[in-house]
Amino acid sequence: MAAARDFVAAVAELTGPDAVVWCDGSEAERDRLTEELCQAGTLIRLDPELRPNSFLARSDPKDVARVESATFICSAEESDAGPTNNWRDPAEMRAELLRVFAGSMRGRTMYVVPFSMGPVGGPASKVGIEITDSPYVVVSMRLMTRMGEAAMDQIDGGAEWVPAVHSVGMPLVTDGAAVLPDVPWPCNETKYITHFPDDREIWSFGSGYGGNALLGKKCYALRIASVLARDEGWLAEHMLLIRLRHADGRQFHVAAAFPSACGKTNLAMLRSVLPEWTVTTLGDDIVWLRPGEDGRLWAINPEAGFFGVAPGTGAGTNPTAVDTLTHDVIFTNVALTDDGDVWWEGLTPEAPEHLIDWVGQDWTPEVGAETGRPAAHPNSRFTVSAAQCPMIDPDWDAGEGVPVDLILFGGRRASNVPLVTAAEDWEHGVFFGATISSERTAAAEGAVGELRRDPFAMLPFCGYHMGDYFGHWLSVGERLGDRAPRIAAVNWFRKGADGSFLWPGFSENARVLDWLLRLVDGEVTGRQTPLGVAPADGELQLDGLDLPAADLDELHRVDPAAWSEEADRCAGYFAQFGDRLPVAMSRQLAALRERMS
Ligand code: GTP
Ligand code: SPV
Numbered sequence: 232m233a234a235a236r237d238f239v240a241a242v243a244e245l246t247g248p249d250a251v252v253w254c255d256g257s258e259a260e261r262d263r264l265t266e267e268l269c270q271a272g273t274l275i276r277l278d279p280e281l282r283p284n285s286f287l288a289r290s291d292p293k294d295v296a297r298v299e300s301a302t303f304i305c306s307a308e309e310s311d312a313g314p315t316n317n318w319r320d321p322a323e324m325r326a327e328l329l330r331v332f333a334g335s336m337r338g339r340t341m342y343v344v345p346f347s348m349g350p351v352g353g354p355a356s357k358v359g360i361e362i363t364d365s366p367y368v369v370v371s372m373r374l375m376t377r378m379g380e381a382a383m384d385q386i387d388g389g390a391e392w393v394p395a396v397h398s399v400g401m402p403l404v405t406d407g408a409a410v411l412p413d414v415p416w417p418c419n420e421t422k423y424i425t426h427f428p429d430d431r432e433i434w435s436f437g438s439g440y441g442g443n444a445l446l447g448k449k450c451y452a453l454r455i456a457s458v459l460a461r462d463e464g465w466l467a468e469h470m471l472l473i474r475l476r477h478a479d480g481r482q483f484h485v486a487a488a489f490p491s492a493c494g495k496t497n498l499a500m501l502r503s504v505l506p507e508w509t510v511t512t513l514g515d516d517i518v519w520l521r522p523g524e525d526g527r528l529w530a531i532n533p534e535a536g537f538f539g540v541a542p543g544t545g546a547g548t549n550p551t552a553v554d555t556l557t558h559d560v561i562f563t564n565v566a567l568t569d570d571g572d573v574w575w576e577g578l579t580p581e582a583p584e585h586l587i588d589w590v591g592q593d594w595t596p597e598v599g600a601e602t603g604r605p606a607a608h609p610n611s612r613f614t615v616s617a618a619q620c621p622m623i624d625p626d627w628d629a630g631e632g633v634p635v636d637l638i639l640f641g642g643r644r645a646s647n648v649p650l651v652t653a654a655e656d657w658e659h660g661v662f663f664g665a666t667i668s669s670e671r672t673a674a675a676e677g678a679v680g681e682l683r684r685d686p687f688a689m690l691p692f693c694g695y696h697m698g699d700y701f702g703h704w705l706s707v708g709e710r711l712g713d714r715a716p717r718i719a720a721v722n723w724f725r726k727g728a729d730g731s732f733l734w735p736g737f738s739e740n741a742r743v744l745d746w747l748l749r750l751v752d753g754e755v756t757g758r759q760t761p762l763g764v765a766p767a768d769g770e771l772q773l774d775g776l777d778l779p780a781a782d783l784d785e786l787h788r789v790d791p792a793a794w795s796e797e798a799d800r801c802a803g804y805f806a807q808f809g810d811r812l813p814v815a816m817s818r819q820l821a822a823l824r825e826r827m828s
């Protein structure tokens with residue numbers, strides 16, 4: 232407790248805010264902050280009838296996504312960050328942070344935000360304190376985590392906590408004591424999203440957006456937590472989590488790792504086209520998994536809300552998300568309608584006749600067509616409490632979590648990767664995870680569409696050496712033995728010769744889950760392919776689906792020549808891990824090569 236207060240005092244001393252406010256997480260506090268944010272022009276209150284208690288924020292156009300190039304893992308040894316992370320010497324980074332944070336909150340209020348990842352006091356939960364000069368971050372953290380007094384009580388009661396310091400990096404008082412005007416979305420060209428895994432500490436400077444600023448999410452629940460998980464024998468993963476109940480009473484839990492903007496929120500809110508299955512949502516982005524006393528792998532969602540991609544979310548693709556967003560939502564970088572509501576590409580088939588786009592300019596479908604500018608930024612997002620999702624699972628808040636039966640890995644692959652392949656065993660499944668590649672999306676800066684390797688969908692989120700991380704997955708599997716969940720690879724994004732998706736996706740994905748769960752239960756056996764186990768003829772339930780036989784063949788096709796090239800690329804990728812690549816992964820790669828020849 233003293234440590235927490237000393238830490239807050241030290242950060243205040245360094246950053247020089249006008250005031251320090253300890254947040255209690257109350258509704259009154261939220262109302263006060265949103266009112267202030269509206270006054271400041273950061274938030275626009277949406278029409279209270281159409282979208283009660285909801286707001287629109289427009290970020291600085293230079294602060295719209297995670298900045299992977301400015302994300303650092305500052306472990307004592309460079310080799311512990313590994314070749315897939317940016318590393319900085321911790322002492323050098325601390326010196327740089329002292330420099331940029333010095334006076335960075337002048338003229339602003341510093342908020343102290345205690346939060347719990349996982350239900351407060353739960354056996355797998357962890358606490359932290361985010362210190363921030365962004366009230367937008369405070370109201371977002373209130374939706375995304377269990378924030379406020381109850382979390383602080385845990386810290387006061389002696390729970391280990393992670394300090395997480397955040398500044399938008401735009402003081403309102405200069406070194407020469409001149410007072411500057413504020414802007415709706417303060418940020419800084421210089422950005423540092425830094426992690427000190429040895430000290431379990433997070434410092435983030437210069438951005439107010441998403442995972443750069445809501446430090447409980449990627450920084451804590453993935454980068455720092457993956458290190459804790461390595462040391463303590465569990466897994467911190469970029470996964471969704473759902474429960475599927477069969478009409479006959481059986482139930483299963485499925486976790487799935489897909490890269491950013493590759494369909495986790497959609498699958499998390501799956502409305503099954505197969506009437507025998509009912510899905511409920513447990514989480515859409517992060518899952519903490521630990522071997523339980525019964526030898527099974529138990530999962531919790533450490534978050535309390537959804538920070539979901541808006542574009543592409545509509546009644547046809549994700550009706551549950553649409554129904555979740557009817558009130559108490561913070562939208563960021565979507566378009567504003569003339570009646571004070573929001574819109575984004577894909578919300579409805581046709582755009583309204585007039586909008587204010589995400590940069591605050593007039594937008595019409597004609598302007599959009601002429602300029603190619605979307606009305607909503609491709610990485611525009613909604614922030615909303617999970618509790619108001621109409622299909623949230625009754626146990627989503629349960630501290631002990633749920634036992635996992637099936638783990639999926641997937642990415643966006645226009646070619647080569649079949650619709651579904653089950654792994655032979657855990658080691659083969661770890662190889663699936665280690666070899667995920669995906670076309671880049673707008674969730675991070677960089678060229679959209681470019682194919683990149685994204686092992687376990689954790690490339691931007693693993694807090695230590697990726698080779699060691701593969702090894703850690705293998706060791707967890709050894710511990711679970713025959714109680715380990717089944718693992719499978721899926722790809723909803725394979726395209727035909729005309730460039731359109733072959734698989735209808737969305738609610739139809741239930742057909743793939745149905746086959747996999749029947750495989751888990753021994754009802755079907757599948758057929759062997761050079762990649763693993765695929766549905767045998769007739770096993771995939773396709774009734775009611777208008778899918779040409781040729782498309783189905785293409786969805787399942789395994790092209791040996793293309794896969795030999797995949798294997799070469801994979802070998803090139805694995806080479807960077809040197810002797811920290813587990814032998815099991817080289818063995819799996821060699822086996823794949825042999826099956827392709
Ligand atoms: P992060 O929040 O960034 O980690 O991503 P996420 O994986 O939760 O992303 P989300 O579910 O919001 O993915 C959004 C994008 O995936 C949208 O463009 C959707 O249209 C697309 N998408 C989701 N499911 C499917 C599917 O089954 N088929 C196709 N073709 N697209 C899909
Ligand atoms: C992702 O990019 O995977 C997200 C959004 O879930 S952010 O929180 O910004 O990282």
Ligand code: MN
Pocket residue numbers: 469491492516
């Ligand atoms: Mn994510």
